[in-house]
Amino acid sequence: MTLAAVALVLLSAALHVAWNLRSRQARPTAAFFAISIAASALLLTPVLVWHAARVGPVLDAIWPLLLATSVFSTLYNVALAAAYRTADLSLVYPLARSLAPVGVVAAAVVLGRGELLGPGLWLGVPIILIGTLLLPLDRWAQFRPARYLQAGVLLPLLTAAGTAGYTLVDDAGVRGTATVTALSPLVAGVLYAALHAWATTAGLVLTVALRSQGRRELRQEIATRFGAAVWVGVISYASYGCVLVAMGLAREVSYVAAFRQAGVPLSVLAGAWVLGERVGRIRALGVALVTLGLVAVAWR
Secondary structure, X not given: OOHHHHHHHHHHHHHHHHHHHHHHHHOOOHHHHXXXXXXXXXXXXXXXXXXXXXXXXXHHHHHHHXXXXXXXXXXXXXXXXXXXXXXXXHHHHHHHHHHHHHHHXXXXXXXXXXXXXXXXXXXXXXXXXXXXXXXOOOOHHHOXXXXXXXXXXXXXXXXXXXXXXXXXXXXXHHHHHHHHHOOOHHHHHHHHHXXXXXXXXXXXHHHHHHXXXXXXXXXXXXXXXXXXXXXXXXXXXXXXXXXXXXXXXXXXXXXXXXXXXXHHHHHXXXXXXXXXOOOOHHHHHHHHHHHHHHHHHHOX
């Protein structure tokens, strides 16, 4: 893996933590993220214009996948917004980030694709699960079911479910886009990302519109936090763009995934130093185990 690829992946991790930190500070609503993703979609629209002749055939081939990823991505954004209005960044981010690959592994087993799972997955997932059990604890005496049946834990779980869902769908979507267009995986990934952004925007706008207070929330977000929402959207897709370029530079994609896990400890440091969150020894141990497990999963 080249030094440039490592630098890009670490930059991606830092940017990912940055937009999550800004989101936690904003205590976002679904309308906030609707604006964010719409800004990202507009930013990526030139890609669709450049490949305009290919967009139609791609839509014909993968529209069910775009519909599915819209549902999962909307779930992700709505749950994440609620989680950041409820709990600390140092709890939500590691939980949501770590439980997503566990969900992907579970789905692969259910779908009969367990033979595709490497030894790193079987080693990493149990470590991740142990780490996630520690994250909500301030004292060992709190280790009981009631501690986990609270919004600060259940909402990141929903966020992770959304991530696992769109991850599986997007994997098929990128491959389908590459097959239809005969583009390289990197370029097909960028084209699919643009379609993904618009599909997610549609899902979020529809969700906001259907809520009784949704339109009022959207007007309020535009009036008071439009700039922050756009910043979050631009930075989130800038983070994704760094990963795409790094994948093009790296010989082994699993190394890219491994280095991306630097975001987990970074999120905890950001929560403690910037937001003043209390991170005790048990949570710190949980973060260390989650990070180790994620690296094992990525380095399969």
